[in-house]
Every structure is written in structure tokens, then in C-alpha cells.
Amino acid sequence: MSQYHAVPVPPMSIRFDQAAGTLSPEGPTLTRRMSDLEGLFRDHEAWEKAVADGDPVVYSVISSPVPEIDRELPQSITTIQPGTTGGELWMTKGHQHPNHQGEIYLGISGRGGLLMFDGTETRWVEMTPGTIGYMPPGWAHRSVNIGDEPYSFLAVYPGGAGHDYGWVLEHGMGLRALSGADGVELVDYVEG
Ligand SMILES: O=P(O)(O)OC[C@H]1O[C@](O)(CO)[C@@H](O)[C@@H]1O
Numbered sequence: 001m002s003q004y005h006a007v008p009v010p011p012m013s014i015r016f017d018q019a020a021g022t023l024s025p026e027g028p029t030l031t032r033r034m035s036d037l038e039g040l041f042r043d044h045e046a047w048e049k050a051v052a053d054g055d056p057v058v059y060s061v062i063s064s065p066v067p068e069i070d071r072e073l074p075q076s077i078t079t080i081q082p083g084t085t086g087g088e089l090w091m092t093k094g095h096q097h098p099n100h101q102g103e104i105y106l107g108i109s110g111r112g113g114l115l116m117f118d119g120t121e122t123r124w125v126e127m128t129p130g131t132i133g134y135m136p137p138g139w140a141h142r143s144v145n146i147g148d149e150p151y152s153f154l155a156v157y158p159g160g161a162g163h164d165y166g167w168v169l170e171h172g173m174g175l176r177a178l179s180g181a182d183g184v185e186l187v188d189y190v191e192g
Pocket residue numbers: 061076077078092093094095103141142154155157163
């Protein structure tokens with residue numbers, strides 16, 4: 001089920017207040033805690049312990065009022081907190097668009113990585129403020145915070161693309177992003 005409402009909107013400007021972490025006018029907001037990321041981390045015991053030890057917020061998503069419906073172009077800003085679980089950097093759930101369509105991200109603050117997987121090949125794009133990351137149709141995508149401060153990025157995506165989270169649980173993402181010497185060490189995917 002979509003977390004977005006489907007009310008058409010008129011032409012508009014949308015103001016992002018980075019200090020306040022708000023969009024105005026605002027749409028739906030979403031908070032993902034550790035407990036929402038079941039089955040995604042390699043170290044299941046470390047994930048269970050993190051859930052038991054306060055179930056921290058891993059990332060939040062604020063959206064504009066543009067609806068998730070075909071031919072619309074919704075936007076959202078995702079902020080991933082810095083952290084690791086079992087040595088694995090905090091990340092989004094990641095998803096495939098069931099109705100394969102492209103998408104762009106724009107780095108706003110902090111340091112991140114954009115992991116893309118088409119079921120065979122994997123790509124990793126480092127994201128800093130000003131970087132545009134492009135996800136072609138058919139490439140599942142996950143974002144990772146590789147720094148020690150919150151990592152924020154703008155997403156712009158086709159409203160009819162949909163979100164398939166089960167695809168990532170079934171196929172993985174090709175690689176995992178662990179905390180390493182230069183912030184990140186990419187290793188082969190191992191089941192969670
Ligand atoms: O949908 P996920 O995998 O939780 O990741 C969150 C980010 O991805 C989006 O679904 C866009 O691809 C936005 O809602 C948000 O920017």
C-alpha cells in the first residue's frame with residue numbers, strides 16, 4: 001500500500017527548510033525504525049539487539065504534496081542517520097520499481113552511497129552535496145550513510161513507478177556496505 005495520498009495538486013513551488021527539516025507545503029512523512037528493517041542486515045542477532053536496545057530511528061522521509069499517481073512526479077527528502085549494526089552501515093530498505101521506471105537523487109548534505117542492482121550487476125555511486133545519482137529503469141536501489149553525520153538527499157521519481165520491497169528481500173542488493181577505513185568497505189552480499 002502506498003504511504004502517499006493521491007490528491008492532484010496545482011502548479012506550485014515547494015520550499016525546503018534544511019535547518020527545520022521541513023517541506024512547505026508538506027505532504028506525508030515517514031519514519032523507519034530499526035524494527036522496520038527486518039531481514040535486511042547481514043547480522044540478524046545484532047539487528048535484534050538494536051531493536052531491543054531502543055529501536056532507533058534509522059531514517060525519515062518527508063514528501064511534498066505531489067501524489068504518487070501515474071504521470072505525476074513526486075519528490076521526497078530522505079535523511080539517514082549515521083550508524084552501524086553488526087558493522088553494516090545504516091541504510092534504507094531499498095526497493096525495485098515493479099513498473100520499471102527511472103529515478104534521480106540529488107545529494108543535499110552529508111556523505112552517502114547509492115547502491116544499485118539489476119539482479120546481475122551492481123553499481124555503487126558516492127553521493128555528496130550536489131551529486132545527481134541516476135537509477136535507470138529496472139535497477140533496484142538502496143541508499144547508505146557512509147559518514148558520521150546525517151545524510152540527506154532529494155528523490156524525484158515517476159508517480160506510477162510503485163515500490164517493491166519484497167524484491168530486495170528475495171534477491172538482495174549484490175553488495176553490502178560495511179564500515180571501513182575510508183568510511184565504507186563493499187563486500188559480497190551474504191543472506192541476512
Ligand atoms: O523506499 P525506501 O527504500 O525506504 O527508501 C526511501 C527513499 O526512496 C523513495 O522511495 C524514493 O525512491 C523515497 O520514498 C525515499 O526517498
